Amino acid sequence: MAAIQPPKAQYQQVAALLRERIHDGTYTADQPLPSEPQLSAELGVSRQTINRAMNLLRSEGLVRVRRGFGTFIRGVPQVTRDAKKRYAARNQGTGAGDVEIKALGLTPRTEYVEIGRVPAPAAVATVLSIETGAPVLVRRRHLFANDEPTQLADSYIPWDIAEGTELLNRNVGRGGSYTRLAELGHGPVRFTEEVTVRTATDDEASLLELDGGQPVIDITHIAWDAADRPVEVALHVMPGNLWRLRYDWDDPTADEYPTVDGEV
Amino acid sequence: MAAIQPPKAQYQQVAALLRERIHDGTYTADQPLPSEPQLSAELGVSRQTINRAMNLLRSEGLVRVRRGFGTFIRGVPQVTRDAKKRYAARNQGTGAGDVEIKALGLTPRTEYVEIGRVPAPAAVATVLSIETGAPVLVRRRHLFANDEPTQLADSYIPWDIAEGTELLNRNVGRGGSYTRLAELGHGPVRFTEEVTVRTATDDEASLLELDGGQPVIDITHIAWDAADRPVEVALHVMPGNLWRLRYDWDDPTADEYPTVDGEV
CATH class of the missing domain: 1.10.10.10 (Winged helix-like DNA-binding domain superfamily/Winged helix DNA-binding domain)
Structure with missing residues (x-):
């Protein structure tokens, strides 16, 4: 009972x-x-x-x-963000930022706030293994579903990779940034995400239309190329209650279990 | 500039x-x-x-x-929880629940609140693909680092798997629950985690020593065996500010990039 x-x-x-x-x-x-x-x-x-x-x-x-x-x-229900699936969606012609919103039958919209060369902030420089203030391309976006804000997303790419490429365009073309990076010899083969939770700043609360004191999820998404170089970092700030993050992985040690018979 | x-x-x-x-x-x-x-x-x-x-x-x-x-x-700094590493730690003789705390040089402690047969709550039953109220083993724990609460963790295993096994003991033995499950023919080979954020309930705030209104992270951790059966679900409730969740994965579509020369 x-x-x-x-x-x-x-x-x-x-x-x-x-x-x-x-x-x-x-x-x-x-x-x-x-x-x-x-x-x-x-x-x-x-x-x-x-x-x-x-x-x-x-x-x-x-x-x-x-x-x-x-x-x-609220007009937007909780959105499931499947990390592995969203970055695999580019070959179906859907950007990673849109795939979860479309799956719910909602209309995604992206506002580009800034695209251009900026000095790397300290946190970004650390992740990209470059000097603070070294030039990077920033792509700063506000994302919406049915006109309700769903996240703030800032992507950074080292300037020596991005300079003079389609990565500086508003529309980077079919397959998105990662396909362009691949054409430049820096196709991501591995991703890392770190997730933390904190109170929204006043600016974030205003942009995300949060009432005071609500938590946001911070995701630091890093794309690594085959030479193990971090070639992009994306900082996502998301209303805490709006998202369900989903990850899955195969157990790397599954073959080290004893067998049923106790054999090695 | x-x-x-x-x-x-x-x-x-x-x-x-x-x-x-x-x-x-x-x-x-x-x-x-x-x-x-x-x-x-x-x-x-x-x-x-x-x-x-x-x-x-x-x-x-x-x-x-x-x-x-x-x-x-606070005596406990932010703790990084590396999903892949923590569940691979069992072969080094460290439980998944302790590995991050020990890595910081802190002393982990586990309080067992309940171990035994209970009717499956609706949310657990859905995840385990059994009827609500069907019997399950619950292992309910409060975890601490240097005596500060770090998380509440409730694990559920279908009763037909757990009945009469060491999984009902306080100490399940070397290698932990997953090694016991493997010996029973249900070794996890794949894990799923879903992460959401919400305000702590009054009970949780009291147990986790949170001040009012602070967010908690909910992790639903599911272990799947080789027959794709969910054999364990663990519900973790964690102070939002205390944790940094880390996930990494290989891009499943990396081989679909065009090459640098534009070849297929």
């Missing part, structure tokens, strides 16, 4: 009710949810309890506050 | 100063940091600014509040 569960706090019960109403269509995406005083009166609980429940739903990414308009159901 | 940066908000300047004092040893781990009124007086900024800076340091995992004692530097 399952262990007895402690009684749920009031705000959790309110959150569960609101979740149900979102899922069964009582509340729709085109109208704001009832205000906190309205819900407080309807449900007979304090405004503080309603506020706590709303904060929970916001932290889950179910709703977001549009300042001056009220609280709305 | 680098773009001109906007001036840093006051709380960010205060946070930078406190970070510097933590790193240069002005503040030490055995004493609480000065109180907010003390810092407000010393630095000539409002208590609200000090509070905001402290919240930033807390969200970064640099400090934590010990209720009634003040704000202390």
Whole structure:
């Protein structure tokens, strides 16, 4: 028998009710949810309890506050980002940045904020094994799904590789940056990703339309060529509640298990 | 030349100063940091600014509040969790749960909260492709580094595999659970992990000694045997600021790049 569960706090019960109403269509995406005083009166609980429940739903990414308009159901569901699949998508003519959004039937959009030569910031220089301030190509993008922001993504490529190539164009051509890198003799053969979680800065919260204090996921994605040189690093900043990251790998030591019979 | 940066908000300047004092040893781990009124007086900024800076340091995992004692530097630095390496560590006699902590020179400790037969919760049943409520072995642990909580980890194994085996013991023996599974004909050959971020529940915040509202990382780790059966799922709940997740993989499509000469 399952262990007895402690009684749920009031705000959790309110959150569960609101979740149900979102899922069964009582509340729709085109109208704001009832205000906190309205819900407080309807449900007979304090405004503080309603506020706590709303904060929970916001932290889950179910709703977001549009300042001056009220609280709305988010139009973009949680997006699964399968690391291996997304970077293998280029040969189907879909960029890595679009593949998960299209899979959900949503419309991806990319805003290019900056494409050009810049001095490498310290963190980028460390990853690319170059001097801080050495020239790199930056491709700085804001990504959207159905016009809701999904991530900020800055890619850096060493300038000695990128200079004078199609990598400086807005549209780098079929197969994307990695196919261009391959034509230049630097095709990525291995990827590394490091994932950390932190509070959004004010700028990020504004660009990603996050309410204050929400966590973001930082992904540092590094592409390595056959000579084991890091040829691109992409820094992704993503709303924490919007994404589900998926990784899979074969166990490198599976052949070292003892057999069923205890043999070596 | 680098773009001109906007001036840093006051709380960010205060946070930078406190970070510097933590790193240069002005503040030490055995004493609480000065109180907010003390810092407000010393630095000539409002208590609200000090509070905001402290919240930033807390969200970064640099400090934590010990209720009634003040704000202390955290004793455990950010821990890198290399997915491939940790599960390959069993043949060196180190459990997957300990390997990252030992690498930092810290002392790992595992508290077993529950080991036994339970009905599979819905989420576990879905992953293991069994009916909700079907029997599973649960191994529920709280993990620590130098007595600071680092994660909650619940492993589930289908009961038909685990029944009557060493997997029910507190110490499952050399090589850990995966070696026992291999001896039973279910050695994992492939792993899947899904990573999401959310706000800690009150219970989790208490167990993980988090201040309110801090994000946790959820990892759903699935081990697959050679017959492609999911033979174990582990649910990890980890303080968001404490961990750096690392994944790497070979590009499965690297051989589909065009060559430098444009040949196929």
